[in-house]
Structures are given as structure tokens and as C-alpha cells.
Amino acid sequence: MATYRVYGTVKASPSDGDWELLVETSDVVVATEMVHESEGTFWRRLTEDGHVVLDRV
Numbered sequence: 882m883a884t885y886r887v888y889g890t891v892k893a894s895p896s897d898g899d900w901e902l903l904v905e906t907s908d909v910v911v912a913t914e915m916v917h918e919s920e921g922t923f924w925r926r927l928t929e930d931g932h933v934v935l936d937r938v
Contacts, residue, residue: 883929885912889922900926 884907888900903925904915916927916938927935 882907883909885909885934886928887912887915888926888928890924890926891922893923895924 884905886902887904889903890899890901892899903922904912906912912927916925916935919925924937925935926933926937
């Protein structure tokens with residue numbers, strides 16, 4: 882089963898160290914919903930098993 886992680890940052894031009902883990906889940910629906918929310922972050926990123934799926938949403 883895949884592990885999805887959603888990261889967020891408040892920086893407009895983030896470096897690798899600027900991303901903070903917001904949620905870790907095995908539910909792809911929850912991860913997809915979370916990555917498309919924007920409250921409290923400038924950018925969000927979705928990874929699946931450590932590989933970037935959506936970058937800077």
C-alpha cells in the first residue's frame with residue numbers, strides 16, 4: 882500500500898528545506914483533497930512513496 886505525504890510551505894520560492902509535512906496517509910482521496918487546499922500555505926506538494934507526484938500546487 883502506498884504512503885502519501887502532503888507538504889506545505891509559506892515561501893513563494895521554496896528550497897528543499899522549506900517544506901513542512903502536513904499529513905501522511907495511505908488514503909489517496911484524503912491526500913488529494915489536502916494538497917488542493919490552500920489555507921495557511923503558499924504552495925503544497927504531494928508525494929507517493931517518496932516520489933513527487935504534484936509539485937507546487
